[in-house]
Amino acid sequence: MHNYNILLEADKMPDAWYNIMPDMPTPMAPPLHPGTKQPVSPDDLAVLFPPELIEQEASMQPHISIPGDIMDAYRLWRPTPLRRAFRLEKALGTPAKIFYKNESVSPSGSHKLNTSVAQAYYNKIAGINELTTETGAGQWGTALSIACSMFQMKCTVYMVRVSFDQKPYRRGLMQTYGAQVVSSPSNTTDFGKKILSEMPDTTGSLGIAISEAIEVAAKSGGRIKYSLGSVLNHVLLHQTIIGQEAQLQMEKAEAYPDIVIGCVGGGSNFAGLAFPFVHDKLKKGKNVRFIAVEPSACPTMTRGAYAYDFGDTAGMTPLLMQYTLGHDFMPPGIHAGGLRYHGVATQVAHLIREGVVHPVAVHQNPVFKANLLFSQCEGIIPAPESGHAVKVAIDEALKCKEAGQEKTILFNLSGHGHFDMTAYDAFLRGNLEDYELDESVLAQGIASIPKIDA
Numbered sequence: 297m298h299n300y301n302i303l304l305e306a307d308k309m310p311d312a313w314y315n316i317m318p319d320m321p322t323p324m325a326p327p328l329h330p331g332t333k334q335p336v337s338p339d340d341l342a343v344l345f346p347p348e349l350i351e352q353e354a355s356m357q358p359h360i361s362i363p364g365d366i367m368d369a370y371r372l373w374r375p376t377p378l379r380r381a382f383r384l385e386k387a388l389g390t391p392a393k394i395f396y397k398n399e400s401v402s403p404s405g406s407h408k409l410n411t412s413v414a415q416a417y418y419n420k421i422a423g424i425n426e427l428t429t430e431t432g433a434g435q436w437g438t439a440l441s442i443a444c445s446m447f448q449m450k451c452t453v454y455m456v457r458v459s460f461d462q463k464p465y466r467r468g469l470m471q472t473y474g475a476q477v478v479s480s481p482s483n484t485t486d487f488g489k490k491i492l493s494e495m496p497d498t499t500g501s502l503g504i505a506i507s508e509a510i511e512v513a514a515k516s517g518g519r520i521k522y523s524l525g526s527v528l529n530h531v532l533l534h535q536t537i538i539g540q541e542a543q544l545q546m547e548k549a550e551a552y553p554d555i556v557i558g559c560v561g562g563g564s565n566f567a568g569l570a571f572p573f574v575h576d577k578l579k580k581g582k583n584v585r586f587i588a589v590e591p592s593a594c595p596t597m598t599r600g601a602y603a604y605d606f607g608d609t610a611g612m613t614p615l616l617m618q619y620t621l622g623h624d625f626m627p628p629g630i631h632a633g634g635l636r637y638h639g640v641a642t643q644v645a646h647l648i649r650e651g652v653v654h655p656v657a658v659h660q661n662p663v664f665k666a667n668l669l670f671s672q673c674e675g676i677i678p679a680p681e682s683g684h685a686v687k688v689a690i691d692e693a694l695k696c697k698e699a700g701q702e703k704t705i706l707f708n709l710s711g712h713g714h715f716d717m718t719a720y721d722a723f724l725r726g727n728l729e730d731y732e733l734d735e736s737v738l739a740q741g742i743a744s745i746p747k748i749d750a
């Protein structure tokens with residue numbers, strides 16, 4: 297009898313997040329103030345974030361305990377199942393063991409609720425009743441909408457125009473949870489108006505939407521705070537519940553991963569699964585290979601520059617050391633909207649730099665092909681973003697087949713694709729294009745990276 301689902305008892309759910317900061321092999325470059333170019337102080341961040349999140353952003357404590365109200369919210373869908381993909385293994389004829397953490401079971405359909413619940417909570421206890429944010433594909437906006445509804449807060453979501461127009465059901469979902477959704481660029485902010493006057497036909501971008509959401513919070517006189525769904529240290533921290541659960545579940549399955557794989561937009565679901573295992577590698581000598589997968593159409597980690605850059609288009613965020621395609625970079629309209637970001641989390645970038653994490657880029661047609669096979673074997677339709685991890689997990693399993701190796705592969709199924717069926721439809725009709733960005737396009741984006749003497 298196959299034990300497909302390796303479940304963790306409710307009372308075994310970890311009650312602290314894992315903080316990778318003290319385990320980093322070398323010191324990290326600090327975030328810089330966008331104006332002075334000096335390291336940011338907690339005061340600089342206080343306009344946007346509540347005190348506890350600012351503290352977590354720079355914390356050197358190895359573990360940060362999860363408050364009871366967040367644990368209680370997590371229990372709505374956590375612990376999530378770890379699944380052994382026996383059927384996929386059989387279809388591939390591979391001797392490899394494939395496991396995946398199924399984060400698609402959350403009410404928002406992705407891992408993002410792990411941090412939105414935490415962020416809403418810390419804002420609420422700081423007396424804040426309203427949050428703004430941006431969303432690309434709609435996953436983050438949905439997750440924050442749900443979290444705000446749980447803690448009786450108002451939520452305004454700046455949604456990248458192309459998604460606003462192409463994903464009416466995502467928009468409806470956020471509105472159902474009580475959020476206000478604004479197409480970005482919009483005429484509700486100064487920056488939005490500026491972009492609209494310069495480029496009235498723009499499809500928008502995550503960078504522009506972030507600028508708009510930040511502007512609203514920054515000009516609210518402390519009443520409204522801003523919330524970000526990826527990239528920042530505290531976001532990655534909240535996601536480590538994924539990997540910590542996975543560690544306990546792998547133990548139950550009497551297995552340990554040789555390879556850990558996640559897709560990367562800003563880096564949070566990858567980090568969430570991988571970081572607790574990175575601890576095992578750095579501190580316990582475990583031999584694990586970490587693969588971070590991005591789309592070839594937005595090749596931040598594989599073709600970007602390692603440099604300080606802004607997180608948004610207007611240049612209002614702190615400067616973060618990262619791999620970046622430049623904050624002006626406009627990625628082509630691929631269907632994995634959650635992976636269309638010009639930068640990547642500082643912590644993930646640092647581990648790539650240290651040779652701990654290995655980035656790879658894949659095209660969207662092979663991703664969807666892998667997603668079809670996965671769907672037909674495992675019954676779950678992956679989000680196009682998650683499909684990047686599925687594709688590389690399959691590639692690794694096929695390498696094992698060729699070499700006759702029985703490796704153990706673990707990947708993160710960051711979300712399901714029920715709201716992405718337009719993308720599947722485009723693939724099934726043969727209408728998806730694979731973009732190979734030429735150097736001149738990349739060079740243009742990279743030219744927008746600020747020159748910092750660090």
Ligand SMILES: *Cc1c(COP(=O)(O)O)cnc(C)c1O
Nearest residue numbers: 435526561562563564565634711
């Ligand atoms: C947002 C999203 C991603 C990309 O964001 P990360 O911060 O890199 O995890 C990946 N998968 C899904 C399903 C998403 O919603």
